[in-house]
Amino acid sequence: MKRQFLSGPYLVWMFLFTLIPLAIVVYYAFTDSVTGSFTLSNMASMGSYLPIFLRSVWLAVVSALICLVVGYPVAWCIAQTKPMTQRFLYMLVMLPMCISFLLRTLAWVSLLEDTGIINRLLGQIGIGPLRLVRNDGAVILGMVYNYLPYMIMPLYTVIMKIDHRLVDAAQDLGCDGGQVFLRVTLPLSVPGIVSGVTMVFVPAVSTFYISQKMGGTTSTMIGDVIESQFKTAYNPNLGAALSLVLMVLVLVCVAVMNHFTGEDESVVTI
Amino acid sequence: MKRNLSRILALVMLVSMIAAFSLLGGTSAAKEEPVTINVYNWGQYISDGTDGYIDVNAAFTEETGIQVNYITFDSNETMYTKLKTGGASYDVIFPSDYMVARLIKEGMLLPLNYDNIPNASLVLPAYRGMAHDPEDKYSVPYTWGGTGIIYNTKYVDEADVGSWDLLWNEKYKGKILMFDNPRDAFGVAEFRLGYDVNTADPQQLQACADLLMQQKPLVQDYVMDQIYDKMEHEEAWIGVYYAGDFIQMQLENENLAFCYPEEGFNLFVDAMCIPTSCQNKDAAEAYINFLCRPDVCGENLEYLGYSVPIDGATEFMDPEAAANPIAYPDDQTLARGQIYLNLPAETSQLMDSLWLKVKTSGTSKTLIIGIIGLVVVIAVCAFFIIRKNKKKAKRKSLYTK
Known part of the structure; x- marks a missing residue:
């Protein structure tokens, strides 16, 4: 109990830079932009943004799932190598994050656009310019590319810690490779899957830069709308209401995800 | 020995730190701190020394000793929001006509002291006492120009050119760029429908929004200065933007x-104004005065491609640039030009919300797949959770037995 004061600095930080701003967001969400009086009209207008909310959540879910499918084997392979190699490979996974996220997204655009590098190469061999960018697929590509390391990191950490004796025991008891994976490795890596999916889903659902640069005119995401309210339309009240709803939505999603990591995994560990 | 060494090192560091501080104190006491002004201008809107043209900010600092902290925005609305939300202080800003009027109306500008801006007397009569600032109390014109269609002659049939219809032409689907700010975008629709560009009629604005939504499937992207890159690299073939920027783009392609x-x-007329957050009005006025000096104005605007509102400035320009029919259209063309006025607050708000509707309208196929997909994901989640809870209950009952 006495050591609790150690978390004091963070608590102060959280109060100043998380709780107070949150209170301001709530205040703005429920006040009128002109008079500043209490109103529910911002919240009432949320219905017309429902399609955009749905689209954002869907694109983020798809990206998180693709990241999982792509990232899991990578994390597993890294965890199987020698410790030295592990450190090197882990660094390689992190390497793209050393370059600015904005720059990497812009680089994708110049790769994929109609007069971009890929289309020019395709043109050389006689395939007409394909529409590779400015659609929802490109947005998902951008999100998967940018957030994949966030999936691999927690997965690797969890898979690495799986007790090898459990795998041996399962094999001794007659499991084949597939069964070992399905009954031992996969259940034990659920905490990693949950935190990985959360770490991809949360930034993906609120992104605005990727959808602006790589998306078409109809791939507007909720982050774009929020950004425009604060940046150009000068309607912080609507922006605050939108971000509040988005936050609740994200919290609900995360709560559902956390249901998968219950206490029954801990029963399996020795 | 090692310990001694670290002590010596610490001592050396301490001494050098003290020395550094005293040096710092000494210089700041001896020399007055240089004055810095924050200039908030449009992107790509000043000659910065490229291609051998004048570096305006550096020349100003050299002449006056005033440092310039130069920051850019991409639309009048962005600038307005930044001023309104406060936090930052700017000394000189460059709003367009209708925005000048809005800022005046909301008391966000300081009246200028013309004793500090003698060069303002050189402003051509046509750009004095304009509707947005009838007494020229708050603004000095920086440039003027027109908005029009930029197109690539390699891909666009000349027969299709001439009217705003080009931006709605199905033939060029996916190769059209549109303004990414409500006022200019609605302006285009208003011209096409033959409405007054300063209309406050909600029905007319709704009709414009419908027209813009109809255009949306053809539009490659809504852009501001990104148009440079896209037009120059022929990623897009048709765009709508300011004449001065076209002159710069044409040099590249x-x-x-x-x-x-x-x-x-x-x-439009883009003006120089001083906002109420100004910290150093004299220096800001010196900056405005400097930009109005015919030689600076001439060289600066020759690079920018925008048109000159200062008497005598064209003498400092390349004669060809000073006679460019796009920067200086004939009277017959000019007669078709219309100036944006400030709209009433409700109209602006309506326009903003309609614009948001335009930008967010249109359902891509993904939405329908998305809704089905989300339902599936939710169902799978629910299934697993229920199964887990059942298992747990089962296990519990086993234990209790």
Whole structure:
């Protein structure tokens, strides 16, 4: 109990830079932009943004799932190598994050656009310019590319810690490779899957830069709308209401995800 | 020995730190701190020394000793929001006509002291006492120009050019760029429909929004200065932007051409103003005065391609640039130009919300797949959770037995 004061600095930080701003967001969400009086009209207008909310959540879910499918084997392979190699490979996974996220997204655009590098190469061999960018697929590509390391990191950490004796025991008891994976490795890596999916889903659902640069005119995401309210339309009240709803939505999603990591995994560990 | 060494090192560091501080104190006491002004201007809107043109900010600092902290914005609305939300303080800003009027109305500008801006007397009569600032109390014109269609002659059929209809032409689907700010975008729709560009009629604005939504499937992207890159690299073939910027783009890609549409087009004046957050008004006025000096104005605007509102400035320009028919259209063309006025607050708000509707409208196929997909994901989640809870209950009952 006495050591609790150690978390004091963070608590102060959280109060100043998380709780107070949150209170301001709530205040703005429920006040009128002109008079500043209490109103529910911002919240009432949320219905017309429902399609955009749905689209954002869907694109983020798809990206998180693709990241999982792509990232899991990578994390597993890294965890199987020698410790030295592990450190090197882990660094390689992190390497793209050393370059600015904005720059990497812009680089994708110049790769994929109609007069971009890929289309020019395709043109050389006689395939007409394909529409590779400015659609929802490109947005998902951008999100998967940018957030994949966030999936691999927690997965690797969890898979690495799986007790090898459990795998041996399962094999001794007659499991084949597939069964070992399905009954031992996969259940034990659920905490990693949950935190990985959360770490991809949360930034993906609120992104605005990727959808602006790589998306078409109809791939507007909720982050774009929020950004425009604060940046150009000068309607912080609507922006605050939108971000509040988005936050609740994200919290609900995360709560559902956390249901998968219950206490029954801990029963399996020795 | 090692310990001694670290002590010596610490001592050396301490001494050097003290020395550094005293030096710092000494210099700041001896020399007055240089004055810095924050200039908030449009992107790509000042000659910065490229291609051998004048570096305006550096020249100003050299002449006056005043440092310039130069920051850019991409639309009048962005600048307005930044001023309104406060936090930052700017000394000189460059709003367009209708925005000048809005800022005046909301008391966000300081009256200018013309004793500090003698060069303002050189402003051509046509750009004095304009509707946005009838007494010229708050603003000095920086440039003027028109809005029109930029197109690539390599891909666009000349027969299709001439009217705003080009931006709605199905033939060029996915190759059209549109303004990414409500006022200019609605302006285009208003010209095409033959409405007054300063209309406050909600029905007319709704009709404009419908027209813009109809255009949306053809539009490659809504852009501001990103248009440079896209037009120069022929990623897009048709765009709508300011004439001055076209002149810059044409230097990079000579296939580009420009047209002032027949239905009419927007004529604008971008002005220099001092916002109420100004910290150093004298220095800000010196900056405005410097930009109005004919030689600076001439060289600066020759690079920018925008048109000159200062008497005598064209003498400092390349004669060809000073006679460019796109920067200086004939009277017949100019007669089609219309100036944006400040709209009433409700109209602006309506326009903003309609614009948001335009930008967010249109359902891509993904939405329908998305809704089905989300339902599936939720169902799978629910299934697993229920199964887990059942298992748990089962296990519990086993234990209790």
